[in-house]
Amino acid sequence: MSMSKIVNISCPACKKEGEFEIWESVNVTLQPELRNKIMNRELFTYVCPHCKQNIVVAYSCLYHDMEKKFMVYLINKDEEKDKLLNVEDEQMQKILKEYRVRIVPGVSTLVEKVGIFESGLDDQTVELCKAFLYNQFTESKPSNPLLAIYFGGMNEEQNGLEFYFISEKEDPCMTVFPRNMYEEMLNDLKKSKFYNPSEMEVNSQWAKTALFGGVFSKNNPENTEKKDK
Ligand SMILES: [Zn+2]
Structure with a gap:
């Protein structure tokens, strides 16, 4: 399942506030249309409704491909790593047996990992x-x-x-x-x-x-x- 929420952000250019949808997790098997929006960075781009400025917003997001069996976790802040990924967790252990799970620090590395796994590479x-x-x-x-x-x-x-x-x-x-x-x-x-x-x-x-x-x-x-x- 994919999960998103709306947050308020203030534009760094004009300082005015606007709403932006943040995706905590994206399941591209259930919602294939989201895959391209990740790859072209649309889900990470805020377009200010006031001054039309495009701003890249990095936030923590789990990319999940059930078919090709991989998950890539964009973790925006280092301190969130332990909170979001508990390797000791029983469910996590199960996932790791079946899936390739990766942690990446940014949007570019997320896009790169998806490309690597989709190409069937190690x-x-x-x-x-x-x-x-x-x-x-x-x-x-x-x-x-x-x-x-x-x-x-x-x-x-x-x-x-x-x-x-x-x-x-x-x-x-x-x-x-x-x-x-x-x-x-x-x-x-x-x-x-x-x-x-x-x-x-x-x-x-x-x-x-x-x-x-x-x-x-x-x-x-x-x-x-x-x-x-
Ligand atoms: Zn603006």
């Missing part, structure tokens, strides 16, 4: 691909800080995964990560102790831990070689 491997691309980018362009990399969907033509780079000094750009490299990484990850579909926080921090922990070291000795600048 998000831990996708984070490792991103870490690989991150290193490649910062090594080739050390004077242009990379702010974020996002998975943007499958590229059938080039048989790979599309990633978008958001950097400080250049326009956003896209690269295609080869599917076979992704599959190889997934195989290696599955052989390591880091593979865990029940891990709830799969992000760049997780990828860093896995890489420093040597997720690929046995299979790829090149990873342990240090490069001199």
Whole structure:
């Protein structure tokens, strides 16, 4: 079931008050029309009735796909995490056996996770691909800080995964990560102790831990070689 409530918000531009619908949970299997409104960020965009300004409003929201068996929890404030997700809870334990459950900190990461799971990909491997691309980018362009990399969907033509780079000094750009490299990484990850579909926080921090922990070291000795600048 999807749940929403109306709240009052004051526009940061004109300071006038207006009403905004907040969705505490969204079940896209029962209400498929809400899926697109998440993906195009409509459910997180407040349009001020007075000055027509568009304002992105992030709030805690549970995205639930019963068919593809995943839940992504956008948790807007860190302190809400414990309140909203009790891993010890019996019902939660049951859900974790059946579902992939993830916690994300923002609207962009929610949209990204949904895209990853809808494409049938393993998000831990996708984070490792991103870490690989991150290193490649910062090594080739050390004077242009990379702010974020996002998975943007499958590229059938080039048989790979599309990633978008958001950097400080250049326009956003896209690269295609080869599917076979992704599959190889997934195989290696599955052989390591880091593979865990029940891990709830799969992000760049997780990828860093896995890489420093040597997720690929046995299979790829090149990873342990240090490069001199
Ligand atoms: Zn306004």
